[in-house]
Amino acid sequence: MTELKTTTNDSWSSGQSIALALFALLLGISGGWLIRRSLAARPTEAPQVASPFGPNRVPDEAARTDFRTAPAMPSPEELRKAADSQAAPLVEQLKADPTNAALLAQVGNLYYDAKQYPVAIEYYERSLKSSPKDASVRTDLGTAYWYKGDADTAIGEFQRALADEPDQANALFNLGIVKWNGKHDAAGAIADWKKLLATNPSFPARAKVEDLIAQAQNSLDKRP
Numbered sequence: 001m002t003e004l005k006t007t008t009n010d011s012w013s014s015g016q017s018i019a020l021a022l023f024a025l026l027l028g029i030s031g032g033w034l035i036r037r038s039l040a041a042r043p044t045e046a047p048q049v050a051s052p053f054g055p056n057r058v059p060d061e062a063a064r065t066d067f068r069t070a071p072a073m074p075s076p077e078e079l080r081k082a083a084d085s086q087a088a089p090l091v092e093q094l095k096a097d098p099t100n101a102a103l104l105a106q107v108g109n110l111y112y113d114a115k116q117y118p119v120a121i122e123y124y125e126r127s128l129k130s131s132p133k134d135a136s137v138r139t140d141l142g143t144a145y146w147y148k149g150d151a152d153t154a155i156g157e158f159q160r161a162l163a164d165e166p167d168q169a170n171a172l173f174n175l176g177i178v179k180w181n182g183k184h185d186a187a188g189a190i191a192d193w194k195k196l197l198a199t200n201p202s203f204p205a206r207a208k209v210e211d212l213i214a215q216a217q218n219s220l221d222k223r224p
Contacts, residue, residue, distance in 0.1 A: 035174060076115070079114040079115055080114065082114060083116055086110045090106055090110075091107060094107070099126075099129070100130070101131035101137070102127075104124075104126045105124060105127040105134070105137045108120045108122075108124040108137070108144075109140070111123065112140065112143075115147070117147050120140075120144045121141060121145065121148065124137055124141040124144060125141065128141065135161040135171065136161075136168075138158075138160055138164070138171075139157070139158065139161045139170055139171045142154040142155070142157030142161065142175075142178075143174055146178050146182065154174075154178050155178055155179065155183070158178070159175070162175070166199075167200065169199075169200040169203055172193070172199075173209065175189075175192045176189035177189070186216040186219050187216075187220060190216050193213050197210070
């Protein structure tokens, strides 16, 4: 996400891409969220999820009260329908060019953003059949597997991405998260995050990664 790839939309600036990556990271660390590396590389906006507070707002006391009567968040079925609608023009293009790796990854991104992880996985895997060395898409694939509940496959995909691009920041970050949260491997997570900081010294959320390392080290120190 911090680096654009072949599916990049020209309307996204590099500054916006980095800002989105940092925003996702800052929101996600406490919940074990991962970074989808190609977040800024989608051709169209992802399905929108309505928020009672509006974009980029922090609710005040009145807003918290109003939230009790706010409309319910979209259901999985509604999100799937929104993703289907967003993806339809790209799926139509795929009929004439079914092995287009960039198009397939773009469709995968839309379903990922709508939390339709099995469908996202299908499109990412089809993309990788055409472009197996695309470490960016493979990082996204691993992230989707993690959210689907398959930590082992997620780790395998991150490791394959790093075999092709050893210093890929988001693959290293995500690998550490899955090792720690999914496999209780604090030492392995620390090693991945230290490599991330060593190979990407300007990583936008360096301080947050350092905090994660400290937390993981603290968990190791407390073990009997």
